[in-house]
Amino acid sequence: MGNEKLNSKELKEDDKFSTELKKLKKIFKNIPKGKKNLVNKLIESAAFMSVELKKLELYISENGVTEEYQNGSNQWGTKVSTEASVYNTMIKNYTSIIKQLCELLPDGLPSTKEGNALMNFVTKPKGK
Secondary structure (H helix, E strand, O other), rough: OOOOOOOOHHHHOHOOOOOHHHHHHHHOOOHHHHHOOOOOOOOOOOOOHHHHHHHHHHHHHHHHEEEEEEEEEOOEEEEEHHHHHHHHHHHHHHHHHHHHHHHHHHEOHHHHHHHHHHHHHHOOOOOO
């Protein structure tokens, strides 16, 4: 998937991650202070997943969801690509984290451009 391998320090300096983190912190700023320290890691994880999901979506749109494989000299075929498998797992985890964060908000998601976009992403299948 390209040469976009970043360690955790580099990731925190990455513009896409920083932008997503700021956006999510703005959306979830109304989480009660007593719980805020507990959810900061969830918000960071959600920001990371969001950036990685976008990379995976780009890869999948360019290469498809299947890949060829060969085991030995006589066995080959097509299987679900590693990227598609990772995407499927990560999107479930991302959705779960966002749902947990939304449940911690006192009045639900704020009615902001970012909040509405997030709810549309989580609740509506892409392309519908």
